[in-house]
Amino acid sequence: MKAVIFDFNGTMFFDTDKHDASWKRFLENLCKRRITQEELDRYNVHGRTNKVILEHFTGTLLSDAHAHELSEQKEAMYRELCLQDRARFHLANGVSAYLDFLKEKGIPRTIATASGKSxxxxxxxxxxxxxxxxxxxxxxxxxxxxxxxxxxxxxRAANTLGADVKDCLVIEDSPLGTLAAKRAGIGTIFAISPGNHASAFTATAQKVIADFTDPALYAWLDA
Known part of the structure; x- marks a missing residue:
């Protein structure tokens, strides 16, 4: 059995700038100090849960309820930024065609995202x-x-699909995400990197691609 598991943010939808902007604005207000892009990059917020991020920047252990309340405020800012930029509010290049292909072939598929329910x-x-x-x-x-x-x-994603992890393809955009997939024992890991930052994925991904038009995504199913 073969199955495909997608990360979402930064992979199927290029929204990294929106998350960075909303985190910066929200954390500056919460922590009452300037938050730089370098600080966000150094901690590598992408792929971590919001509770972990909030506890890191505030230096405080948060109850689940309080973390959820703060998280919802930040994500409301993020969604507003997405809707304000309608020109870029769409799935990444080639995603729809690839999903149509998987559906036609009957390939099991799901999304595994660190995003919350909202x-x-x-x-x-x-x-x-x-x-x-x-x-x-x-x-x-x-x-x-x-x-x-x-x-x-x-x-959990492989389990919900009824697939052995070694028979799954994971498509990710972050080093933390590809490392998570490797630690799960995923058989094939592709990294999406439009800027061709292949060196960031040397130890965790078999292939780095720019977008979902890459023929390797289709060839994998016949491998």
Whole structure:
């Protein structure tokens, strides 16, 4: 059995700038100090759960309820930024065609994202993801899984598809995400890197591609 597991943010939807901008604005207000892009990059916020990020920047252990409240405020800022930039509010190049191909071939597939339920519902609605996915099988941060680079999200995704991890393809955009997939024992890992930062994935991905038009995504199914 072969199956495909997608990260979402920065992979299927190029929104890294929106997350960075909303984190910067929110954390500056919360921490009452300047937050630089270098600081966000150094901590590598992408793929981590919001609770972990908030605790890192505030230096405080947060209750689940308080972390959720703060997280929802930050994500509301993020969604507003997405909707304000309609020209870039679309799935990444080649995603729709690739999903149509997987659906036609009957290849099991799902999404494993560190996003919470409010953002996931936003994506399902705005990008019409039910066209390609059983939305009840999408794996997200429901508070019971550890964020990347821990393997939980990908282990759970493979399990929900009924697939052996070694027979799965994971498509990711972040070093933390590809490391999570490697730790889960995923058989094939592709990294999406439009800027061709292949060196960041040398130890964790078999192939680095620019977008979903790359023929390697299709050839993998016949390998």
């Amino acid at each position: 953002n996931l519902d936003f994506y399902i609605s705005e990008f019409h993801l039910a066209r390609w996915f059983d939305t009840n099988r999408i794996i997200y941060n429901d508070g019971t899984v550890r964020g990347k680079p821990d393997p939980d999200l990908y282990l």
